[in-house]
Amino acid sequence: MQASKVHKTPAGKAATPGARRRAAGTGSDAVRAAPGEAAHARAYAVLKEAVLAGNFRPGEVVTLRSLAKQLGIGEMPVREALRRLTSEGAFESLPNRSARVPVLTRRQVEQLLELREDLEGKAAALAARNITLVQIEHLRALQQGIEQSLARSDSRAHTSLNMAFHFEIYRIADNPILIPLIQMLWLRMAPLVANTVPLLTSKPGVFRKTATENHERLLAAFQARDPVAAQEAMRRDLLGLTKVPGYWESLELTTD
Amino acid sequence: MQASKVHKTPAGKAATPGARRRAAGTGSDAVRAAPGEAAHARAYAVLKEAVLAGNFRPGEVVTLRSLAKQLGIGEMPVREALRRLTSEGAFESLPNRSARVPVLTRRQVEQLLELREDLEGKAAALAARNITLVQIEHLRALQQGIEQSLARSDSRAHTSLNMAFHFEIYRIADNPILIPLIQMLWLRMAPLVANTVPLLTSKPGVFRKTATENHERLLAAFQARDPVAAQEAMRRDLLGLTKVPGYWESLELTTD
DNA sequence: AACATTATTTTATGATCACAGAACGCCACC
DNA sequence: GGTGGCGTTCTGTGATCATAAAATAATGTT
Numbered sequence: 001m002q003a004s005k006v007h008k009t010p011a012g013k014a015a016t017p018g019a020r021r022r023a024a025g026t027g028s029d030a031v032r033a034a035p036g037e038a039a040h041a042r043a044y045a046v047l048k049e050a051v052l053a054g055n056f057r058p059g060e061v062v063t064l065r066s067l068a069k070q071l072g073i074g075e076m077p078v079r080e081a082l083r084r085l086t087s088e089g090a091f092e093s094l095p096n097r098s099a100r101v102p103v104l105t106r107r108q109v110e111q112l113l114e115l116r117e118d119l120e121g122k123a124a125a126l127a128a129r130n131i132t133l134v135q136i137e138h139l140r141a142l143q144q145g146i147e148q149s150l151a152r153s154d155s156r157a158h159t160s161l162n163m164a165f166h167f168e169i170y171r172i173a174d175n176p177i178l179i180p181l182i183q184m185l186w187l188r189m190a191p192l193v194a195n196t197v198p199l200l201t202s203k204p205g206v207f208r209k210t211a212t213e214n215h216e217r218l219l220a221a222f223q224a225r226d227p228v229a230a231q232e233a234m235r236r237d238l239l240g241l242t243k244v245p246g247y248w249e250s251l252e253l254t255t256d
Numbered sequence: 257m258q259a260s261k262v263h264k265t266p267a268g269k270a271a272t273p274g275a276r277r278r279a280a281g282t283g284s285d286a287v288r289a290a291p292g293e294a295a296h297a298r299a300y301a302v303l304k305e306a307v308l309a310g311n312f313r314p315g316e317v318v319t320l321r322s323l324a325k326q327l328g329i330g331e332m333p334v335r336e337a338l339r340r341l342t343s344e345g346a347f348e349s350l351p352n353r354s355a356r357v358p359v360l361t362r363r364q365v366e367q368l369l370e371l372r373e374d375l376e377g378k379a380a381a382l383a384a385r386n387i388t389l390v391q392i393e394h395l396r397a398l399q400q401g402i403e404q405s406l407a408r409s410d411s412r413a414h415t416s417l418n419m420a421f422h423f424e425i426y427r428i429a430d431n432p433i434l435i436p437l438i439q440m441l442w443l444r445m446a447p448l449v450a451n452t453v454p455l456l457t458s459k460p461g462v463f464r465k466t467a468t469e470n471h472e473r474l475l476a477a478f479q480a481r482d483p484v485a486a487q488e489a490m491r492r493d494l495l496g497l498t499k500v501p502g503y504w505e506s507l508e509l510t511t512d
Numbered sequence: 513a514a515c516a517t518t519a520t521t522t523t524a525t526g527a528t529c530a531c532a533g534a535a536c537g538c539c540a541c542c
Numbered sequence: 543g544g545t546g547g548c549g550t551t552c553t554g555t556g557a558t559c560a561t562a563a564a565a566t567a568a569t570g571t572t
Contacts, residue, residue, distance in 0.1 A: 038552090038553070038554095039553080039554070040339070040553080040554090063524085063525065063526090064525070064526065065524085065525070065526090074554060074555060074556095075526090075554095075555090076332075076553085076554060076555075077553085077554070079336070079526085079527090080335075080336055080339050083296075083336055083339075083340055084339060084340055084343045087340045087343060087344060087436075088343065089433070089436065095562095097525075097526075097561095097562070097563090098525070098526080108432070108433065111431050111432075111433050111434070112433055115431075115433060115434060115437070118374060118375075118378065119374075122374065175367050175371075176364070176367075177345070177364065177367050177368055177371060177441070177444065178367070178371060180345065180440070181371070181437050181440065184436070184437065185433070188433065294526090294527070294528095295527075295528075296527080296528095319550085319551065319552090320551070320552070321550090321551070321552095330528065330529065331529090331552095332527085332528065332529070333527085333528075335552085335553090351535095351536085353535090353536070353537085353551070353552075354551070354552075
């Protein structure tokens, strides 16, 4: 992970001993991001965010010490966060050495997408039953933001907004057990998603069509409260990218 | 967790400071269970085993100290294992107090079962494609053991063998991403499963019928390499118990 | 004498522990 | 009935240890 990927707090050595204790009381330098939260929770949140934002690349090895230094958090909280993310599939631990971002095979990516189809399709279907009009409006607003980010070729904003769009749907599905499962799949996919960014800029037409079309279909299905159509639209949305020429070649996979 | 649930090592205070260092060299008292493995991995394995065996009851609170003492492992490795299991849904962490085995609502159990139907049904379908004759034989042997344990009303053996039967199938499905998802669901269910034990002894007829019938159907579907039938048999197997009168009442749920 | 191979030291990294600090609940006391 | 002390429990840090990789030195071979 090259420096400055994880957004560390402005002040250099952030969480010095005693920072947590003063956190609630004073507006001290570092811990402002999450005042009451424990260090390990913060480490987990920041690290997960970084993974989902695609700031780690497949095969990249992360060492505890460098991570801890970059985050400005002690090693132990970072260790816990890292192990938690490892158990969620975002990293894998080398024999008895450091952790590494997994490098997937094409087969694994296909399996991953298949499971995402099932689970996120199910979530979309569930959401179609529960969704309210104001929630549909909220999704519409997010979709507008997505289209704007596409128009600007702002891939960072696109990734972020697209994630917000999807997880808002999963939240509406109102199945608290389903969400962590979907998150696990996203954590595994995220390092690859960053590789599709060149596609966004090189073939904007194709990409944009596939990306918006299915979201629109999704919104229409929600409006009609049609679970089957919602599920189908979600499936198409997930599979859409794989149909873009050059998609599979752009991923960093092992040759098997 | 009442004492002696987790199989601790015979020697009382096992992992005294320095135990790990001598582990590889001498045949010291404690660490023999997993010589080369790290303490935190051992803690995780033992704890997970205990959860899956149903040794924890819903609502039970576990303190770090007591767990560490019972396992004969230092607090910190146990802490990591506990947090990992928490992120996998086996425990939940009170505000900033100890950890507790989640108490589910009926709705949550229904959602859990629905997801298990989907994922484990899918796994069964996948397994039906891949399975070999010797693997079918292996499953048959396990099923025989299950029936024997039912005949003996040996609920402990039944739980263990049933788990082995199911996970052997999921392993055959050969989807390394699917298995951790299913494991998460089992970790959430396990504390409740222990409550169905009285059903095993009080209504042996009904229970035995439902339990064996669907496993037989599953084996037949595997023999015929019929994914659809396998999926359907698996779904029935998971739902079977819920049809037994008194099932829902036996679970320890919150009143909502 | 130059290269390759092996042995040794150095360094980097993870794992663990002992200790100290802080939050929360509990109980007694006013 | 409210309030303050006490104990339990989690949380985090620094130091220490073991181990594996890397770098360096040493030695043998052609």
